[in-house]
Amino acid sequence: MRTEIRFAGVGSQGTVSCSVVLAEALGIVKDYQVVQTQEYAASISGGSAQGDVAFSDQKIIVPWVLHPDVLVAMAQDAVKQHAAAMRPGTCVIVDDIMVTDVSSFRKGVAIHWAPMTKLADQVGFRKCANIVALGVFSRLTGLLTLEEITKAVLARAPGRAEVNIKALKLGYDVNLDLVAA
Amino acid sequence: MTKRLLLGNDAFCEGLIAGGVRFYAGYPITPATEIAEAMSRRMPEVGGTYVQMEDELGSMAAIMGASATGVKSATASAGPGMALMQNELGQAIAAEIPLVVVNVQRAGPGIGNATRSGQMEVMQSRYGANGEVPAVVLAPSTVEEAFWLTLKAVNLSEMLRTVVIVLGEGILGLQRAVVDLPDDYDEIEVVNRPRPSVPPREFLGNYAANELSEVPPIADFGSGYKSIVSSVGISRRGGGDISILGLAVDDQDFTIRRLHQKLLDRKNEITLFEQLMTDDAEIVYIAFGTQALSAIGAMHEARARGIKAGVLRLISIWPFPDEVVRACCAKARAVVVPEMNLGQARLLVGNALANTGIKIVGVNRVDSITIKPVEILDKTTEVLS
Secondary structure, three states: OOEEEEEEEEOOOOHHHHHHHHHHHHHHHOOOEEEEEEEEOOOOOOOEEEEEEEEEOOOOOOOOOOOOOEEEEOOHHHHHHHHHHOOOOOEEEEEOOOOOOOOOOOOOOEEEEEOHHHHHHHHOOHHHHHHHHHHHHHHHHOOOOHHHHHHHHHHHOOOOHHHHHHHHHHHHOOOHHHHOO | OEEEEEEHHHHHHHHHHHOOOOEEEEOOOOOOHHHHHHHHHHHHHOOOEEEEOOOHHHHHHHHHHHHHOOOOEEEEEOHHHHHHHHHHHHHHHHOOOOEEEEEEEEEOOOOOEEEEEOOOOHHHHHHOOOOOOOOEEEOOOOHHHHHHHHHHHHHHHHHHOOEEEEEEEHHHHOOEEEEEEOOOHHHOOOOOOOOOOOOHHHOOOOOOOOOOOOOOOOOOOOOOOOOOOOOOOOOOOOOOOOOOOOOOHHHHHHHHHHHHHHHHOOHHHHOOEEEEOOOOOOEEEEEEOOHHHHHHHHHHHHHHOOOOEEEEEEOEEEOOOHHHHHHHOOOOOEEEEEEOOOOHHHHHHHHHOOOOOOEEEEEEOOOOOOOOHHHHHHHHHHHHO
16 A cells, blocks of 8 residues: 655755655665655755655555655644645644644644654754654654664664664654644 | 665666766756766776866766767756757767766756756757757656666667767656666676777778768777767768868768668667557557656556556657657547646657647646646546547
């Protein structure tokens, strides 16, 4: 079955990197067929940015994400831009300080508030909020174990390994009761 | 073979290397930058040379010179850079120097929209250069195909002694997919350009052809042969130096016609396409590059609804495969051409299907948003009603 994931935010938050790591995890660590695509504005920092992953146990024909099953929104602009694409029954993870208003999502879309930026601050490096997001995502969707996603992070982002492992674990161990819809 | 998650632009780069390219001169431009980036790392690894040029004109001039010494050479760019390259590109085709140029198309005219994708250079690829030169253009749809087709481009450029353009797209260049490509490129079969088989004294020059279909041998600079690569690109039939009086008109006629005929006589070796469920198709989607994937998605959906749809995915665009288009549309009432421009391929399809009575419509986007299968289905319903 085909599943579509979107990480969205503003440039420099690392949403495209998120999608690359996830593609590595699903395609290489696991054994899915995977295509990762990305879109970002010419203004690299601060413009809109998104990283998409489509995966399946069968061959992927259409590579781009049409209707995400899961959206990870790291900024309010991302909610504004992608809310309409989310169908009832899908799942959204929003950053609980970067996003304030989720009224634009349709009824039936499950919203999870996750302290991704807050936890990154706890690590002492806000830029690793995207790695925290991967941890939260893996746990919440049950798609990847901590070990699997860690493997992919280390393969794709070998620098700052210590920080990333810490961030990933904090995200993975997030209190699911707190982020429940 | 090792499975890996590969970036489209890296696939272009690896295809060039697998084909034997060992000289790359380039000027980075979004969304093709990663090709230059990867080549600057990979060329020294494989014993090749990477040169960061001052601009795109310099890039084309440098690879032309390098190829004349016998080293397979390539560059990459996007729309604005391709526009700048047209002078040297035309020169190289006319001078019959094997080269590969990858165009990772961005969207829009002029400087365009750097980070957005488009398919707006179908016609530029063919008609961008002055003076009636032909073109060989290949358009991959997936990351894996980007590798194999770029490799094929190197082989065709050598076999035909011409420039081959690989028409990529931003959305392909910046896409990653799991691919299973060979680890050892030495086992891949590559084609090398025809070189002189006679001793230097008997060699009549790089353009010594007598038949229109001929691809004459070319001598490497510095090989001991007298090797003149003419930017005039027009030579005497049978070879030899042009006299001070200039070229006879029938030699000009012969040379220009030969540039085209050498490709047309090998069209079967150039033409590549994928044909899906066209045998009984009453509606055929004809598309190229990434948008052909939406067409395939739409075809499956249409079939599920009981509509006899088929797809012709054009993998080689130039020389345009008219006869393939006609054959695939034998039972068609209508043809839909989805593309991210205002109808460049549709014009070619229309030409191929002239006087057949088949209705030809387009699904066209120039907002850099990819065409969705549902848009092709909507057009299908409209055109069949």
